[in-house]
Amino acid sequence: MRWVRLVPEFTSVGAHFDREVLSALDKAGVAADLVLTRVERTGPVAETVVFARITSGLAPGTEVDPPETGRCIRFDGQQRLTGKHRLADLVRDTGIDGVVAIGATLDLDTVIDTGGFVRPEYRDGDLVLLVERAAGGVFQPVEVEQPHECCAGSH
Amino acid sequence: MSHHHHDGHEHHHHEVEPVEGSWQDPADDRPLAVARRRFLAGLGVAVGGAALASAGTGQAAATPQSTNQWGVPQRWYAGDHHIHTQYSGDGQYPISAQVAKAKKHGLDWMVITDHGGVAHQKFSIDQVTPDIEKARKANRDILVYQGLEWNIPGAEHATVFLPPDRNTVDILRAFEAGYDGGILSTPVANGGKGLIARATSADGEPYALAALRYLESQVLSGRTEIALMFANHPSRRGVDSPHELRGWRDAAPGVAVGMEGAPGHQAAGIPKSAGGGGRARGYYDSSPGADSHPGYAPTEAENPYRTYGGFDWMTAKVGGLWDSMLAEGRPWWITSTSDVHQVFDDTLTPGAQDYEKTGSRGAPVDSGVKQGGFGDFFPGYYSQTVVGSRSKSYVDIMRGLQAGKVIAVHGRLIDGLDLRVRALGEGDNRGVTLGGRTFVKRGGSIEVTVEVTGAGGPNFAGAVPKLAKLDLISGPVTGPVVDRDTLSAPGTTVVKSFEVTKNRARFTYVFRDVAGPFYLRVRGTDGNQLTPEGNPVMDVIGDADPWADLWFYANPVFVDVV
Numbered sequence: 162m163r164w165v166r167l168v169p170e171f172t173s174v175g176a177h178f179d180r181e182v183l184s185a186l187d188k189a190g191v192a193a194d195l196v197l198t199r200v201e202r203t204g205p206v207a208e209t210v211v212f213a214r215i216t217s218g219l220a221p222g223t224e225v226d227p228p229e230t231g232r233c234i235r236f237d238g239q240q241r242l243t244g245k246h247r248l249a250d251l252v253r254d255t256g257i258d259g260v261v262a263i264g265a266t267l268d269l270d271t272v273i274d275t276g277g278f279v280r281p282e283y284r285d286g287d288l289v290l291l292v293e294r295a296a297g298g299v300f301q302p303v304e305v306e307q308p309h310e311c312c313a314g315s316h
Numbered sequence: 317m318s319h320h321h322h323d324g325h326e327h328h329h330h331e332v333e334p335v336e337g338s339w340q341d342p343a344d345d346r347p348l349a350v351a352r353r354r355f356l357a358g359l360g361v362a363v364g365g366a367a368l369a370s371a372g373t374g375q376a377a378a379t380p381q382s383t384n385q386w387g388v389p390q391r392w393y394a395g396d397h398h399i400h401t402q403y404s405g406d407g408q409y410p411i412s413a414q415v416a417k418a419k420k421h422g423l424d425w426m427v428i429t430d431h432g433g434v435a436h437q438k439f440s441i442d443q444v445t446p447d448i449e450k451a452r453k454a455n456r457d458i459l460v461y462q463g464l465e466w467n468i469p470g471a472e473h474a475t476v477f478l479p480p481d482r483n484t485v486d487i488l489r490a491f492e493a494g495y496d497g498g499i500l501s502t503p504v505a506n507g508g509k510g511l512i513a514r515a516t517s518a519d520g521e522p523y524a525l526a527a528l529r530y531l532e533s534q535v536l537s538g539r540t541e542i543a544l545m546f547a548n549h550p551s552r553r554g555v556d557s558p559h560e561l562r563g564w565r566d567a568a569p570g571v572a573v574g575m576e577g578a579p580g581h582q583a584a585g586i587p588k589s590a591g592g593g594g595r596a597r598g599y600y601d602s603s604p605g606a607d608s609h610p611g612y613a614p615t616e617a618e619n620p621y622r623t624y625g626g627f628d629w630m631t632a633k634v635g636g637l638w639d640s641m642l643a644e645g646r647p648w649w650i651t652s653t654s655d656v657h658q659v660f661d662d663t664l665t666p667g668a669q670d671y672e673k674t675g676s677r678g679a680p681v682d683s684g685v686k687q688g689g690f691g692d693f694f695p696g697y698y699s700q701t702v703v704g705s706r707s708k709s710y711v712d713i714m715r716g717l718q719a720g721k722v723i724a725v726h727g728r729l730i731d732g733l734d735l736r737v738r739a740l741g742e743g744d745n746r747g748v749t750l751g752g753r754t755f756v757k758r759g760g761s762i763e764v765t766v767e768v769t770g771a772g773g774p775n776f777a778g779a780v781p782k783l784a785k786l787d788l789i790s791g792p793v794t795g796p797v798v799d800r801d802t803l804s805a806p807g808t809t810v811v812k813s814f815e816v817t818k819n820r821a822r823f824t825y826v827f828r829d830v831a832g833p834f835y836l837r838v839r840g841t842d843g844n845q846l847t848p849e850g851n852p853v854m855d856v857i858g859d860a861d862p863w864a865d866l867w868f869y870a871n872p873v874f875v876d877v878v
Contacts, residue, residue: 172514174605200606206513207606261616264854291614293622296587296594296858303614303621305857309584309599 162194167211167222174209176278176306179234182211191218195256197231197283231283232304242275245299251275251290258287262300267292272299278306380878382744384719384752386736393713394702394725395425396695397475398465398548398580398653401447403440404430407657408666408680411447414656414695415455421696421776425459425703425713427477432466432496434507437489439675445485452480459710464488465548467497468564469512469520469527470607472556473548475653476531479710483539487531495527516555516607524560528568535570542714546651547575551620551629552600554608558637559800565641565648573717574648577631577638577724577869579623580655582698584691585860592660593689597860598623611803618854625845625852625867626726626860627652632852634789639805642835642872645793649717649751649871651701652724658690697776698862700725704750720751720871729781729866732769735838737762737873740826748873755876762827762875764788766838770819777863784843785850786814788825793833793874813850816840830877837872 171181179198186193195214200207212228213220238255248260249269257279260267274295279302281290295301399414400407411428418426428448430436444462451460462484463477476491478484493499497515500523502508512520531543545564550556556575564572579598586592595601600623604613612620624632631638631650641648658666663686669678693699704721705712716722723733738747740763743756747763756762770783791808814823827834845853845865852867 200604200608200610202518202610205519206517209606263614263616263619291616293614293619293854294856294859296589296856301857303619304603305601308602309581309595 163215163220164225164227165213165215165220165222166225167213168208169211175308178209179280183235186213189218189221191220192216193220193235194237195233195283196235197228197233199228199231227286228283229285233281233283233288236281236288239279242279243277245272245274247271248273256288257281257290260290260292263291263293263303265294265300267300274299274301276301276306278302278304280304380744380755380876382746382748382752382754384721384748384750386738386747386749386752388706390704390706390721391708392702392732393424393705393708393716394696394700395423395427395459395713396653396699397427397463397477397546397651397701398429398576398655399426399695400430400465400655400657401428401444402667402677402680403436403444403675404465404657405433405435405671405677406431408664408677409656410679411444411460412451412454415451415458415460417697418695419455419458421694423458423696423700424708425461426695427461427463427475429463429465429475429477431473431498432464432492433498434502435672435675437492437496437499438507439673441485441489441492443676459708459713461710462488464492466492466495466527466545467515468547468556469495469497469500469523470516470518470555471497471520471524471547471560472516472550472553475546475548476543478540478543479714481540483534487534487540487543491527491530495523495530497523514607516553518607521560521563525563525567528564528572531571532568541711542718543571544714544717545572547572548653548655549579549598549600549628550575551612552579552598553602554604554612554621557609557801558611558640558803561637561641561648562646562800565646569647570718573720574650574722575630576628576653577650578627578652578699578726578867580653580693580699581691582626582726582862583660583693585855585858585862586660586688587859587861590861591686591688593691594858595691596622596857597626597855597862598628599691600855601857609801611801622857623855623860625841625865626855626862627852627867627869631869634810634851635791635805635808637803639789639791639808640797640802642837643791643794643805643808644796645833645835645874647720647751647874649720649722650724650869651717651722652699652726653701654693654695654697654699656692656694658687659692659694660690661686661688662690663687698727722750723868723870725868727777727781727863727866728771728775729842729868730768730770730783730840731772732767733838733868733870734765734767735870735873736765737836737875739763743878750871750873753874753876755878756830758831758877760830762830764825764827764836765822766814767822768816768820768840770816772819775863779863781842781866783816783840785846786816786823786838786840787850788812788814788836788838790827790834790836793835810850811836827875830875833874833876835872835874838870840868842866
């Protein structure tokens with residue numbers, strides 16, 4: 162398994178960006194079991210770059226050392242997270258190693274309403290999902306798929 | 317220099333019998349009326365940009381001086397500096413309709429702030445201008461400012477506005493063409509300038525500073541008497557970094573004077589189970605993006621991208637970003653606005669006109685169905701920015717805003733606030749009020765008196781809110797920070813909480829043995845939603861009834877030591 166770093170040309174953001182990245186990898190016939198995005202602020206304008214752990218296929222991009230951090234857009238078991246899940250099941254069935262709540266403690270029976278969109282944080286090889294309270298006594302990931310877009314998203 | 321001769325302005329200071337510090341006029345039959353109110357003791361003369369500029373260094377003044385002196389006759393004027401109309405691509409209401417609503421809800425002043433952008437600059441301004449003029453003629457009792465919701469290059473949105481004058485529209489038009497982040501980032505082929513990567517990308521930051529200097533130059537050259545900028549929904553996307561906020565203020569201290577302490581869209585968090593949209597209060601449901609400041613990361617302890625008791629994280633967090641600016645001695649004021657685009661439970665929906673081609677959505681369409689998914693309140697209905705001013709004139713109201721004589725109030729939590737901060741013994745014995753600077757001899761005492769008047773009637777949800785707790789917050793003024801991205805003020809704390817049991821209450825607190833410069837500010841709450849420490853609770857997405865969690869925040873007073 163190798164890690165590659167890619168710099169997509171997409172101007173989309175958030176979930177749109179993720180979809181474009183993943184579909185581009187799929188179209189290129191590259192299998193990646195772990196895909197991260199990371200914002201790099203080395204130039205005058207911040208850039209969102211992609212780190213992908215390649216399991217098969219001819220990977221585009223530059224081969225790099227394993228990254229230490231990132232926002233994970235693909236991980237093992239991700240497709241199983243379609244709705245509400247007990248925390249215990251979420252950790253058992255996916256590559257997510259831990260779930261942390263803002264200002265609250267969780268137990269194994271805590272229900273996480275994923276909304277089918279889960280972007281855990283990659284921290285030194287672990288995937289950690291940050292959640293917060295949501296309506297109806299459940300928790301939901303801090304990053305939602307479609308945050309409010311002002312001015313119809315034109316800016 | 318002796319503090320007994322601090323500013324040579326004593327001749328202005330006729331003693332005025334303090335009267336109730338209220339902006340509600342019981343004789344006025346309009347709900348939450350704020351017009352025709354009695355004189356209010358406890359607000360000083362508008363000192364304007366010169367004093368603000370001199371106060372911007374964060375150092376104790378070499379020459380003792382006080383600003384916003386207490387006890388000068390003034391009145392309170394409620395308003396809203398963030399209002400969209402059919403001339404925003406995501407808006408829908410005619411200007412006349414917004415003015416009527418603002419009046420109905422007791423506002424004295426309002427600012428029309430449609431989004432900047434190619435279509436707005438090209439097509440909307442020429443429609444907005446005559447509509448505002450018509451509205452002014454038809455409504456002599458409310459001030460209607462022409463403004464803009466500026467896409468700050470490299471950052472969030474901001475209200476920019478000027479008083480009506482012969483050059484107002486020209487200045488606004490040129491400002492938008494030259495400096496709107498939407499226009500700067502739009503490719504030339506699409507009518508923009510194509511000069512920056514994104515409206516929020518960091519390559520826009522120099523344009524923001526140039527823009528504010530341009531506005532200030534319009535003031536200095538006499539083309540307008542005053543121009544103001546308030547940063548809107550500053551934490552929503554995390555793109556207003558601390559160094560940008562400081563940079564704006566420093567670039568044009570008479571123009572860039574503050575930010576929304578509370579964003580609009582306060583109805584957006586009404587639960588679906590209660591017929592609401594079930595979004596985030598303030599539409600604060602975002603998370604870090606490419607142009608977000610990395611210091612604003614959500615952690616186990618907090619989420620800067622959410623509101624807290626309806627207020628922006630920068631303002632709501634004690635010892636947070638706002639306090640870090642105040643701890644520098646940097647005047648920076650907070651407001652609260654409606655940001656009204658589409659109103660909760662209204663039946664009107666946007667017109668079908670092509671905004672990009674015409675700069676207007678056209679007339680709204682009545683769907684006949686209550687739109688529970690809409691997340692806003694009409695101007696004055698929930699959020700009010702209350703300003704102390706010596707007269708209800710376009711320039712004076714702006715001077716009051718510029719001087720920080722401002723209280724941000726939600727849901728009619730209070731009807732009046734009279735803050736007096738003065739030296740006991742040697743120093744400024746008369747004292748100052750909101751946004752002011754006072755002074756005391758080193759080792760002396762500073763007395764804070766807060767007189768608060770609770771709601772004298774129901775708010776627009778039909779309930780009479782009850783103020784339960786007042787917090788006095790204070791921290792040392794430690795001068796300019798070295799790291800311009802500093803976002804905390806560890807020395808700032810709640811020094812005293814007062815339980816409020818009466819509708820009209822007076823509290824006193826004395827800072828003794830004052831060793832160095834400091835600042836203080838006041839906030840209050842209905843006490844419905846508190847952390848164990850007594851702070852506002854992070855609003856839950858999809859479960860935030862704005863009427864069940866009310867706060868007000870008053871702007872600070874700075875104390876120098878001589």
